Amino acid sequence: MSNNDNKIEDKIKLKVYRENRGQNSKSYYDSFEVPYKRWTTVLDALLYVKGYIDPSLAIRYSCRMASCGSCGMKINGIPRLACYTKISELETSTIECEPLGNFPIIRDLVTDFSLFYKHHKNIQPYIQSTESVETAAEEKTYSYNQSPQDVDKYLQFSYCIKCGLCYSACPTVGTDLRFPGPQALAQLYRYFADTRDESKNRLNIVDDRHGIWRCHFAGSCSKVCPKGVDPALGIQLLRSYMLGVSKNNKKQAEKIEVNLD
Amino acid sequence: MEEIEHPIRNNFEGLRGWLKLSGYGWERVSYWFQRLTGVFLLIYFIGHIYETSTIVNGLNAWESFLELTQTVWGHLFLIVVIGASTFHSVNGIRLIFTHVGIGLGTPGRPDYPYNPSSLNYRQKSGIWIALILSVLAMYYGFNILFGE
Ligand code: SF4
Ligand code: FES
Secondary structure, three states: OOHHHHOOOEEEEEEEEEOEHHHOOOOEEEEEEEEEOOOOEHHHHHHHHHHHHOOOOOOOOOOOOOOOOOOEEEEOOEEEEHHHOEHHHHOOOEEEEEOOOOOOEEEOOEEOOHHHHHHHHHOOOOOOOOOHHHHHHHOOEEEEEOOHHHHHOOHHHHHOOOOOHHHHHOHHHHHOOOOOHHHHHHHHHHHHOOOOOOOOOHHHHHOOOOOHHHOOOOOHHHHHOOOOOOHHHHHHHHHHHHOOOOOOOOOOOEEEEEOOO | OOOOOOOOOOOOOHHHHHHOOOOOOHHHHHHHHHHHHHHHHHHHHHHHHHHHHHHHHOHHHHHHHHHHHHOHHHHHHHHHHHHHHHHHHHHHHHHHHHOOOOOOOOOOOOOOOOOOHHHOHHHHHHHHHHHHHHHHHHHHHHHHHHOO
16 A cells, blocks of 8 residues: 555535526535545545535436546546545645536526537447348348448447537537537448448438538547547548548448347 | 527626636737737728829819828837737738647647647747837837837
C-alpha cells in the first residue's frame, strides 16, 4: 500500500448544477464536500452526495463501468462519463458537474436523449438484407462469411455505447438541431462498411443540407469519445465515398447455409 | 432526409458551444479559426469589391478611398487580412485532404487508452504549419507596410 492510500481521506468540492424543469424552478449550483480516494470516480462522489447528503440529486447511471452510456455529463466543462472519470486525474480542487450540453435538461444532471435517438434511428442502424423474407419462409439459417479484414472496417464504430458525449461536444450540433450529429453519422458508416449490409440508399439519408456536409472536422467528437469509436474518422471516410474519392468496391459477404441439426 | 422536429430546445449550446475553444484540442482551434477567417475574408471581399467599384465615380473617389488603407489602422487591417488569408488557404488545403479521409489513418481494433487515429500528428501538423505561415506572412507584410 502506498502512503497515499493510508492517509486520512482527502476531500473534494463538487459544484453541481441543479434545476427541475418539471417544476419550472430556477437553476442554481449546489456545493458539496465529498471524501475521495485515488480511485474514486466522479460518479462515486455524486452517489455519495445522493446517499449521505442530498437524496434529491438526480443523476442517471447503470453499469458504473463505461458500458451502458448513461452517466454522461459535463465535468469541468468537457463532456465525460462520470463513471470513467477519476477525481484524482482531474487535478482540480473543485469539480463542476453540469448536464450534457445540446441535450434538453429534465432535472439536475439528467437530460433528454429523444432527439439523439431519433437521429440514430433515422440512419437505419441495422443490417439490411434483400432476402430476409424468403430466408424466414424457407426456415433456413445462414451465416455470413466475413474475413477479419472485413470486420476491421466497421468493428471500432460498433463499439459505440450511445452515451452522447460526441453529440454534446460537436459545435455543429449546437447550432443545427437537424444535423444528425457525429454518433449517427459514424453509425451510418458502420453499416455502410459492413459487408453483410445490402442497403442501396443508406447514403441518401444524410445527403442533405443539414446532413453530412455540415461536418467541418472540428474533431471534438473523437476527442471526447470514451470508447475509441473515433466518429470523426467514420464521417470523413463516409464523405469520401459520397464524393466519389473512394470507390465503393464492397464485396457482399457470402452467405453460408448452417445446418442446425 | 427525414424531417426531425423537436419541441424542447433548452440547453442547446448555440454560439456559446461554438465559441468554446479550450479542452477540445487543435482541431477545434482549426475549426474556429477557419470559420472566423472565412467570415472575415468574406466581409473583406465585399468591402474590396466596393472599394474597386469606386473607380466608376472617377479617379478622385478611387484615390480618396485608397487613402483609408494608407493610415496606421488601415495598414494594421491589411496585415490581419494577410494573416487571415494565409491561414485560411493553407489550412483549407489540409481540410480538403482530411474531409475525404486522407491522412486520418484506417479503422482498426480500438484499445485502451483509445487514441483516435483521426486526431493524429500528421494532419494536426497542418494546423501548426498554417498558423506559423500566417504569422510569417503577417511579419513580412508588417515589414513592407511599415518599413522604409
Ligand atoms: S461515438 Fe463515442 S462519444 Fe459518441 S455516442 Fe458513441 S461512444 Fe459515445
Ligand atoms: S454508468 Fe454506465 S457508462 Fe457510466
